[in-house]
Amino acid sequence: MQLYLPIADLPVNVFLVLAMGAAVGFVSGMFGIGGGFLMTPLLIFIGITPAVAVASVASHIAASSFSGALTYWRRRAIDPALASVLLCGGVTGTALGVWTFTQLRALGQLDLMIALSYVVLLGTVGSLMFSEGLRALMRTRRGAVPPRRTHNWIHGLPLKMRFKRSKIYLSVIPVVVIGIVIGFVGAIMGIGGGFILVPIMIYILRVPTSTVIGTSMVLTLVTMLFATMLHAATNHLVDAVLALILMVGGVTGAQFGARAGQKIRGEQLRLLLGLLILSVGVRFAVALVIRPEDLFTIRELGVGG
């Protein structure tokens, strides 16, 4: 069944988009991530412009992280204090990100920046995650004990605050900075940032695993809601029809993905996720390096006169 997308300005097959939403939802449920880094590239691949894809995926991620956050809230697996501090940075970062997005679009370099960010970010995070997963897997094979975590320089910073539910005593500076970075890249790349945020919170901030996913989902939820509104108000690029189809597919797929994820061991899961992230990054890198089919592109600046 064909449906015309009002903002993307092109007809799409509803079932194709629904299936894409479900597939990405499955993956995101399996790994406990938002899935924006898969959804945005897929939309670009079916012909939706990167700008509309990024803006519309924001609301899709908001929906899936809200249903996740509600579940974690019921299990008391969210640290409200940590989430609020993260949000201070997250909201600032999102506003900066949307502003940068608008500027880049006017310069005609938005698509390039989206692609470059994907290459750099996904390439780095993917390889780190993959190698870490590989090492963990070898350790368990050998039966070795994982090395004890030690405090690092982050824990020497001033302005310390006690986060009761996470049982950590931590400076607010790195937390706000992380919020800004995640909000910024999220608004430009159309990702929630969960797949970067969770490792950062575990390895750098030493947030316990009991609260890390729930808290990161709150940050994702608020920054993505804020990004949706800013993208809608400034760039008029959010396609609500597209977003709705994606949401319905996504939240359904996520439920099945979560069940599948419980059957796989943690290290293998990380290895798989690392591989997936890396391959999306490589896909963008290849597209940048090979000669494009057409060197010319047209952008309409709005109907006038």
Add this chain to the structure above:
Amino acid sequence: MRALAAALLVLLLGTSARAERLIVSVSNHRVTVTPNYSGEELVLFGSVEKDAATPADRTAYDLVVTVMGPRADMVTRRKERTFGIWINTDYRQFLQVPSYLALFANRPFDSITSPEIARRQQIGLNNVLLTQRVSGDYADVVPNDAFRSAFIRLRTQRGLYREDASAVTFLTPTLFRTGIPLPAEVPIGTYEVEIKLFANGAFVGKTETAFEIVKVGFEQFVANTARQNGLVYGLVTAAMALMTGWMASIVFRKD
């Protein structure tokens, strides 16, 4: 002086008497684009009305139909290899060019009329005026300019620019018809149709008509709201996201 006036009068009378009248109509003056719209074809009908003054030897006519969609500014960008990757570097801005442009004729443009008249009457995609802004100047450039030809090629690929020298068919020597194909992603707005009549290579006369493309239904409402009330639209979308997420957590609740 009087002789000159008389000569002018004769000339004027001659011109008006020589002019064939063109009568045309489009099958639909208002095309509505609904959510499941996937392209359509309009039909343009018309006839060449001769009068008593039409020279008897004039039997064969040639027609060129130009359909122009709403005008818009557009930017064409060119990618170049920089530091090993392909980046948009150079660009040209096209000012108030038709978002949809179709040129139809009953036989090849170059056999209808001379290159000189074709250029003046803007017959063929190579001759249509596409104003560019080139470093502060406003001008059209030569037809084989890289940006101009890329612009036409890309628009043609999307079905928005087209040229067909066999689309006009004469049912009788004076009655003609042509189809106007409108692709799924047709721009909305007012479309001008210009019908130019040629006989023996000379431009004889023209007439104009128009039709309108409007979007109706839910999707147009969405598009309008998004453009006019961005903030409200954003709030509604955000609320929709929250609703969907909340519903999912209710439906799939395990405990």
